[in-house]
Amino acid sequence: FSVMEIQSVREGHQSEVMRKHGRGFSEQQCFTIVFQGNRTNLDLVAGTLEERRRWVRGLHKLMARAAGMSQREKLHHWIHEYLRRADANKDKKMSLEEIKDLLKLINIEVYEEYTLLLFKQCDRSKSSKLEEHEIEEFCQLLMQRPELEEIFNYYSGEDQILAVREISNFLKEQKEVPSEENAVELIERFELNEKAKQNQLLTQDGFVMYMLSPDGNIFNHSHDLIYQDMGQPLSHYFISSSHNTYLMEDQLGGPSSTEAYIRALLRGCRCVELDCWDGANGEPVVYHGHTLTSKILFKDVVTAIRDYAFKMSPFPLILSLENHCGVEQQTVMARHFTNILGKLLVTGPVDDKEPEELPSPEELKGKIVIKGKKLTASGDVDEETAEEDNEKKKEAKLSQELSDLVVYCQ
Known part of the structure; x- marks a missing residue:
């Protein structure tokens, strides 16, 4: 792989694979290389803590070097990286077919006639193969605007x-x-x-x-930082939200993963979804119900959310519950929320006052808000949030402990 493809380096048991299978190794020896896009993480175990430090320090230096490249260096690196991948016979030259493979690699759709025209234009040696400087010329012609x-x-x-x-x-x-x-x-x-x-x-x-x-870019980069008034009620804002956050691939048979939550949070998402179902051994799980998607433990999801909730933004994170659990495992969910999230979790109104309107993002900075159903004073599920069957409204059962954690978002 190329250093240019690395998104981050995590130390310790900071990936799903490490949390599941790395317990036999000291957390001080483990680290994970996270790649851009959908490429699978690379989980590694060093021989000692010092060895891990050297690896992590070296990778960070290489990443900083790559980020500081000049435009010419970036172009040169980009061309040679994809040349290496597309050069089937490793002769450092490219035939027309290899050029076509290169275009597929970089997701560029070009008419074959145009590809052939550019190829002939750059093939100064008339050898039916492009050498290094000719490949650079081909790429520059391709990039013309x-x-x-x-x-x-x-x-x-x-x-x-x-x-x-x-x-x-x-x-x-x-x-x-x-x-x-x-x-x-x-x-x-x-x-x-x-x-x-x-x-x-x-x-x-x-x-x-x-x-x-x-x-x-047409986008004003001074707006990369929050400059708007964040003191209005929460309902006055568009919220960056994720649907079926746990899925890494398709929603019928793809894998569910805590990594999907981590990636969503690192992209600035402020509302993630948890589809919760009764699991084995009394532990609720998260997955796309009635499908072949894999299951992940609810408590592992909450732990990952705690660790990455505020890496990219200090503003509140909403956990949207799609709750299919029985009352018993709902109580387990409430216990995991409380024990794992601790002081991050909103468990009551801001300043202990019943609000006339929702609090602002500014007031909820650094806090995690649960969105779900809530019991009324009579002990019934609020009619506005009760699910409606095609035939009749069914009586919904809800754990009091979980209901108590739903403060603002129903």
Whole structure:
């Protein structure tokens, strides 16, 4: 695998595999490499604590090095990584068929006629195989963006190059800060041609790299941080939510995993779903009922949620319960919530006052809120939340202990 594919490195028993099968190893020797996308984690056990420290420290240094690469280095690495994967006979050259495999690897759909046209254009040696520099040329031709070239031509004029002053004019018209310092910084970061960079010039390739980078995104990155008023009632906000959070794949026969919760939380999700069913040995489980999806222990899910609830956001996390358990295991659920989440769990109104409206995200910072059914004062399930059968409304049974944990969200 490539270091560029690593999302994070976790120390200890911080994956489902480690929690299930790693108990025979000291937590101080274990670590997990988490990859981007849907690739399976790599769980490892070092010989000693010091060995694990060296591995983790080394991986973090490599990840930092990869994150700090220049645009030219990133492009070079990207090309060579996918060249390595697509080069079937490992001769460091690529035939037309290998080029087609490369395009599939990077999810680019191109007409075969266009692929052949670019291939012939780059095959300077007429050997029916592209060598390293020819592969780079092929990739650059493939990445051409006519609409960006049109913008570049408008600002660069006949000389087909952007000087510092012209970059400043472009920034001014785009409502950015039009200073020479900013223009020079853009050249330093995005220009691929070293000679142009030394002369403080931006070529078309450098301009395209800039426009395709996060700096060229229409999204205002000052808004990456919360800047809105978070003091309004909870119901005034859209909430980033996840459905069937526990599923790693399809909802009929795919695996359920605590890892799915971890990944959702690390993406900033603030409402996750738990489909709870009676399990063996008195322990409730989470899975997609009446299907072939695998089951995971409810208490393992709650533990993973506790560990990752506030890694990406300090604002409240809502646990949405789809409760299919009997009263006995509902009481077990309530006990696990209380024992595992501790002070993180909302168990009563903020400031011990019955609210006239929902509390704000600001007031609930660092707190976990249970969303589910609640008993009325008479001991019945609230009619508004009771499930309705196709024929008649059935009497629903609910544990008092679990009901007491439902404070705000029903």
